[in-house]
Amino acid sequence: MPDLEGFVINDIEMPISFEQRTKDVIVRVEPEFLAEQSSVSDSRFIWAYTVEIDNQGTKDLQVTGRFWQIADSRGQVQEVRGSGVxxxxxxxxxxxxxxxxxxxxxxxxxxxMRGTYRVEATDGESYDIDIPAFVLDSPHEGLVLN
Structure with missing residues (x-):
């Protein structure tokens, strides 16, 4: 199975991404393990993730809030709430x-990780859009089903 840095097809590295649709909005996430900033001996595993919020609807949307749940393989769960992104x-x-x-x-x-974004449409409607659950499996551990 491929690690999350991507897999190779015909010598081209293919990133792994995750996607979720809510109404007319698609959220895509592509995580990347940052080996140069991580340290196994210090139990520090650093990840970057790139998010695309694709508004395929007819109304403009403003991202007013975010909610994240971040869980690790030791069972620790953090919740992060805040305005915007x-x-x-x-x-x-x-x-x-x-x-x-x-x-x-x-x-x-x-x-x-998984979560939601709070958005407000131009007509005043507010709702949550889902962020897809995505795995953070470093090369320092075999692929794990979370």
Whole structure:
């Protein structure tokens, strides 16, 4: 089975990504293990993840909040709540994609993340869109079903 840094087909590395649709919004996540920032001896496993929020609907949407659950293979669960994403509350126009990269540290070699974004449409409707659950399995541990 491939690790999360991707797999190779015909000498081309293919990243692994996760996708979830809520109404007319697709959220895609591509995690990447950051080996150069991680340290097995210090139990520090650092991940970057790139998110795309693809507004395929007819209304502009503003991301007003986020909720994350981050679990590691030792059973520790963290919850993160906040306004917007990466320090802003972006408006994603109909037909556009908003993309950002963030990070997550773990103290175990594997884990998973999932969550929701709170969005508000131009007509005032507010609702949550799902962030797909995605695995964080470093090369320092075999592939694990979380």
């Amino acid at each position: 990466v320090g802003e509350q972006p408006t994603i126009k109909s037909g556009e994609v908003f993309r950002y990269t963030s990070g997550a540290p773990l103290t175990a070699p594997s884990g998973m």
